[in-house]
Amino acid sequence: MKHYRKELSFNLSHRRGLVNITSEVQKAIDESGIREGLVLINAMHITASVFINDDESGLHHDFEVWLEGLAPEKPYDRYRHNGYEDNADAHLKRTIMGREAVCAITDGKLDFGTWEQIFYYEFDGKRTKRVLIKMIGE
Numbered sequence: 210m211k212h213y214r215k216e217l218s219f220n221l222s223h224r225r226g227l228v229n230i231t232s233e234v235q236k237a238i239d240e241s242g243i244r245e246g247l248v249l250i251n252a253m254h255i256t257a258s259v260f261i262n263d264d265e266s267g268l269h270h271d272f273e274v275w276l277e278g279l280a281p282e283k284p285y286d287r288y289r290h291n292g293y294e295d296n297a298d299a300h301l302k303r304t305i306m307g308r309e310a311v312c313a314i315t316d317g318k319l320d321f322g323t324w325e326q327i328f329y330y331e332f333d334g335k336r337t338k339r340v341l342i343k344m345i346g347e
Contacts, residue, residue: 213241213344216253221334224282227269228329230259230340234312235319237342244317246346251309253341256299256333258306264326272330276302299332306330314346 215237219228234250252259262268280301281287288297310327313320319327329340 210345210347211243213243215342217340218337219329219331220337221331224334226331226334229264229326230329231326234327234342238314238317241344243314243344243346246314246344248312248314248342248344249309250327251341252329253339256296256303257338258303258308258330259310259327259340260307260330261310261325261327263324276305279305296333302332
């Protein structure tokens with residue numbers, strides 16, 4: 210059985226944002242030589258998320274509005290965590306959207322449904338963060 214590890218790095222210029230990383234994950238699969246197996250993609254920071262969904266701008270807007278309704282960024286003093294930082298909302302948003310995605314690799318490709326794409330979702334940006342891609346297979 211083979212294994213492969215790669216890190217992606219992000220430094221978004223704004224506090225929140227979505228990045229479609231599907232092609233980067235497929236590129237890592239190509240580099241690995243793995244034809245059949247599994248790939249784990251996870252945010253290595255507790256204020257960012259990796260998830261699978263549709264790449265449609267209206268849906269992306271809906272995520273932002275929905276998450277802001279559940280865990281608004283401001284006022285900062287509404288959160289106990291914000292005694293030292295101003296990112297409590299980012300921790301809560303990450304909990305809702307999840308830490309990782311696990312995907313099947315079949316014949317050297319992501320084994321996806323028609324509209325499935327992999328996203329990195331930043332909730333507390335303006336600094337460098339990483340995403341881990343880890344594969345096992347043959």
